[in-house]
Amino acid sequence: MIDTFLMSFRLKNAYQTNGIIYSLKSIPVIKKLLPVSLYRSPGLKRLANFVSILWEIISTFLSKLLYLFIMIFLLKDHMKSSPANSFMHIFFFLTVAGGFLNTQIFDPTRDKYYAIFLMRMSARKYMLSNYFYFLLKIVVGFLPFTLLLGLLSGIPMVICLLMPLFVVSVKLVFTAFALHSYVRTGHAKNENKFNPVALIGIAASLVAAYLLPFLGYAINGAIFLTLFVISAVMAVFSFSYVLKFREYRSICKELLTADSFVMNRKDMAARAVQKSLQTNIEIKATSSKSGYQYFNDLFVQRHSMLLTKSAKYITLISLTVLAFSITACFLIHEAKPVINGMMLTFLPYFLFVMYFINRGKVITQAMFMNCDHSMLTYRFYRQPRAILFLFTERLKSIIWINLMPASVLAFGLPLLLWLTGGTDNVLNYVLLFVSIVAMSVFFSVHNMVLYYLLQPYNIGLEIKNGTFSILNSFTYFVCYFAIGKKVPTLIFGTLISVFCIVYIAVALILAYRLAPKTFKLR
Amino acid sequence: MKLILNHIVKSFDKKEVLRGASFAFEKGKIYGLLGRNGSGKTTLFNCINEDLKIDNGSILLEENRVKRELCPDDIGYVLSTPVVPEFLTGREFLKFFLDINMKKIPDIKPIDEYFNFVKIGMEDRDRLLKDYSHGMKSKMQMLVSFIANPCILLLDEPLTSFDVVVADEMKRLLRQIKKDHIIIFSTHIMELALDLCDEIVILSGGVLENMEKDDLSNEAFKDKIIQALRKDEND
Numbered sequence: 001m002i003d004t005f006l007m008s009f010r011l012k013n014a015y016q017t018n019g020i021i022y023s024l025k026s027i028p029v030i031k032k033l034l035p036v037s038l039y040r041s042p043g044l045k046r047l048a049n050f051v052s053i054l055w056e057i058i059s060t061f062l063s064k065l066l067y068l069f070i071m072i073f074l075l076k077d078h079m080k081s082s083p084a085n086s087f088m089h090i091f092f093f094l095t096v097a098g099g100f101l102n103t104q105i106f107d108p109t110r111d112k113y114y115a116i117f118l119m120r121m122s123a124r125k126y127m128l129s130n131y132f133y134f135l136l137k138i139v140v141g142f143l144p145f146t147l148l149l150g151l152l153s154g155i156p157m158v159i160c161l162l163m164p165l166f167v168v169s170v171k172l173v174f175t176a177f178a179l180h181s182y183v184r185t186g187h188a189k190n191e192n193k194f195n196p197v198a199l200i201g202i203a204a205s206l207v208a209a210y211l212l213p214f215l216g217y218a219i220n221g222a223i224f225l226t227l228f229v230i231s232a233v234m235a236v237f238s239f240s241y242v243l244k245f246r247e248y249r250s251i252c253k254e255l256l257t258a259d260s261f262v263m264n265r266k267d268m269a270a271r272a273v274q275k276s277l278q279t280n281i282e283i284k285a286t287s288s289k290s291g292y293q294y295f296n297d298l299f300v301q302r303h304s305m306l307l308t309k310s311a312k313y314i315t316l317i318s319l320t321v322l323a324f325s326i327t328a329c330f331l332i333h334e335a336k337p338v339i340n341g342m343m344l345t346f347l348p349y350f351l352f353v354m355y356f357i358n359r360g361k362v363i364t365q366a367m368f369m370n371c372d373h374s375m376l377t378y379r380f381y382r383q384p385r386a387i388l389f390l391f392t393e394r395l396k397s398i399i400w401i402n403l404m405p406a407s408v409l410a411f412g413l414p415l416l417l418w419l420t421g422g423t424d425n426v427l428n429y430v431l432l433f434v435s436i437v438a439m440s441v442f443f444s445v446h447n448m449v450l451y452y453l454l455q456p457y458n459i460g461l462e463i464k465n466g467t468f469s470i471l472n473s474f475t476y477f478v479c480y481f482a483i484g485k486k487v488p489t490l491i492f493g494t495l496i497s498v499f500c501i502v503y504i505a506v507a508l509i510l511a512y513r514l515a516p517k518t519f520k521l522r
Numbered sequence: 523m524k525l526i527l528n529h530i531v532k533s534f535d536k537k538e539v540l541r542g543a544s545f546a547f548e549k550g551k552i553y554g555l556l557g558r559n560g561s562g563k564t565t566l567f568n569c570i571n572e573d574l575k576i577d578n579g580s581i582l583l584e585e586n587r588v589k590r591e592l593c594p595d596d597i598g599y600v601l602s603t604p605v606v607p608e609f610l611t612g613r614e615f616l617k618f619f620l621d622i623n624m625k626k627i628p629d630i631k632p633i634d635e636y637f638n639f640v641k642i643g644m645e646d647r648d649r650l651l652k653d654y655s656h657g658m659k660s661k662m663q664m665l666v667s668f669i670a671n672p673c674i675l676l677l678d679e680p681l682t683s684f685d686v687v688v689a690d691e692m693k694r695l696l697r698q699i700k701k702d703h704i705i706i707f708s709t710h711i712m713e714l715a716l717d718l719c720d721e722i723v724i725l726s727g728g729v730l731e732n733m734e735k736d737d738l739s740n741e742a743f744k745d746k747i748i749q750a751l752r753k754d755e756n757d
């Protein structure tokens with residue numbers, strides 16, 4: 001079994017290493033700095049290998065530290081119960097929630113697929129050894145921090161030491177139950193798919209974790225120890241069940257069939273696109289246009305589930321929120337000045353909202369998956385004229401789709417401002433409207449231009465382009481940091497509108513110049 | 523008309539796949555391109571089709587003694603794994619293709635005639651391409667590369683996924699159109715190559731080599747080809 005584990009570890013390491021090298025290669029600056037020969041040199045391989053192992057170690061500890069610190073340690077002082085009891089209480093219920101969330105065995109990952117189906121390793125050995133490794137990482141990763149943070153919170157040392165073991169026990173019990181339910185139902189539940197029972201369990205545990213201590217009800221050391229003993233006893237039986245279980249292979253078969261394997265991508269958007277490829281292409285669609293317009297028209301209609309329908313939902317939700325706010329203004333008088341103030345200073349927040357509701361990224365993924373990755377093999381499709389013509393058509397559709405929800409905000413915000421008492425400076429109304437529209441168009445253009453200039457996808461929709469990932473994270477962080485910044489609408493609105501317009505112009509010029517060269521299969 | 527490859531060199535990183543391949547392909551003949559797995563047949567096609575940039579050498583088309591560069595409309599390329607836009611139906615894909623190539627296609631026929639031509643049944647024509655079988659996708663791909671009537675046809679292992687009846691018709695079709703085209707055809711099926719092709723060209727060691735049949739019997743010729751392909755191993 002150890003052999004199997006070492007082999008699987010090497011396998012995982014090997015493709016992580018390749019992934020690191022590949023994404024390094026795709027960042028232009030680094031590409032220039034490194035001579036071609038270096039890619040293949042053992043040195044770089046070793047470095048990437050080292051990084052990958054280092055990451056494994058760091059993530060083992062760091063994730064646990066962050067989890068304990070943010071989810072528990074920081075919050076324990078805001079509870080009515082004592083810090084020590086709150087800590088134990090929250091820890092207990094979050095661990096239960098974690099049991100619902102992830103048992104490792106029912107998580108369909110690519111590692112499993114490679115190892116079991118491509119490399120034909122023994123499913124049972126592979127699953128068990130990796131499962132034990134997973135448990136080991138829990139103990140090792142948690143121990144230093146339950147000790148440190150636990151002692152700081154005034155929890156007895158014994159309990160601090162037992163806490164990691166408690167997590168392991170809970171995992172084991174949940175795993176045994178999941179395996180048992182597989183035997184009973186003959187159906188393996190994919191952990192990453194929506195499952196109402198798990199969802200209710202998680203929600204209940206979360207409520208219990210935070211609400212009870214907030215109200216002053218929390219378990220104490222004695223109760224924690226009792227619960228620990230109970231779970232430990234159950235865990236012993238669970239352990240032998242897990243160990244004796246024989247049907248790992250058939251579980252993997254069901255979990256890792258092509259579509260559910262593809263479906264498990266952590267990336268929600270990718271999942272949505274993949275799903276659309278399987279089921280959501282609607283046959284109903286007609287178009288009276290011709291040529292590339294016909295082509296694009298059918299694309300949009302066939303993907304309406306993914307594109308227009310979700311935009312419509314977002315529009316509806318925005319309308320509802322708007323209606324609520326308007327009602328609130330009339331019913332509660334104190335709400336008026338608050339909302340009025342928000343309209344005049346909270347515009348940065350809407351940068352994040354606009355980022356969030358923009359469908360651009362999903363749309364480009366759908367374009368690649370269902371269309372470009374096959375069409376780009378045709379020569380006529382790669383002619384500069386064709387690329388640019390289709391680019392224009394697509395940009396029009398994307399802007400149009402995204403403007404639907406944006407228009408609700410663009411009209412709604414000035415309306416709210418007016419209803420809540422208005423403002424001396426009429427420019428505020430105009431700026432609210434213009435900047436929302438500008439931001440909407442900006443994100444549409446941004447996504448499309450990045451797609452055409454970098455074409456970062458491959459058939460698995462893994463993003464294999466360092467520049468693209470960096471730009472994407474950068475965009476996200478900028479939008480994220482805008483949250484909660486209070487800047488007068490006059491200033492922010494002007495700046496953002498000007499920025500968007502300049503950006504759009506520059507990006508479009510770049511796209512028209514460069515896209516014929518950069519838009520291709522990798 | 524001749525397709526002239528002049529000392530084509532292509533390497534990936536350090537691996538030299540094509541090492542100065544030269545050949546003149548003539549109109550009116552079907553060329554069978556044979557080579558071991560990984561010898562570079564697909565790479566050669568990709569170079570001719572300008573999907574890959576060649577490192578050295580030139581690819582020219584000679585027409586009435588005048589040499590010129592290739593342009594996209596000269597080439598029809600059928601890939602070994604068919605790719606079609608999955609969200610369109612067969613009919614829509616054809617309509618789209620005809621729309622945008624309107625000017626280049628001399629006599630546009632009704633769409634159904636094209637389907638009849640490759641024997642795709644009535645009930646399949648309005649289904650999404652994602653639900654087509656491998657062979658049907660191949661047919662669609664072949665159809666669109668034939669419709670625009672390019673003078674060079676590159677076929678990368680095309681007939682392998684066709685059922686015997688369709689494969690037979692494709693053979694007949696290729697023979698029928700060969701007098702106006704330069705057809706290069708890669709395959710691993712020796713019988714097919716000997717049966718269909720007028721010339722056998724071997725890609726081995728990164729260069730192209732014409733196999734003269736002279737007056738050898740089929741069996742002896744086969745042996746000669748296999749010997750030539752074996753050479754790679756000894757290098």
Ligand SMILES: Nc1ncnc2c1ncn2[C@@H]1O[C@H](COP(=O)(O)OP(=O)(O)OP(=O)(O)O)[C@@H](O)[C@H]1O
Nearest residue numbers: 534535537539557558559560561562563564565566
């Ligand atoms: N994009 C690429 N990057 C690096 N190496 C490549 C690339 N494409 C092909 N090769 C290499 O070039 C060589 C030739 O590949 P090619 O696909 O042309 O062979 P082939 O003759 O078509 O083989 P087959 O008969 O299996 O289809 C192979 O060794 C392959 O590894």
Ligand SMILES: [Mg+2]
Nearest residue numbers: 563564602678
């Ligand atoms: Mg090939």
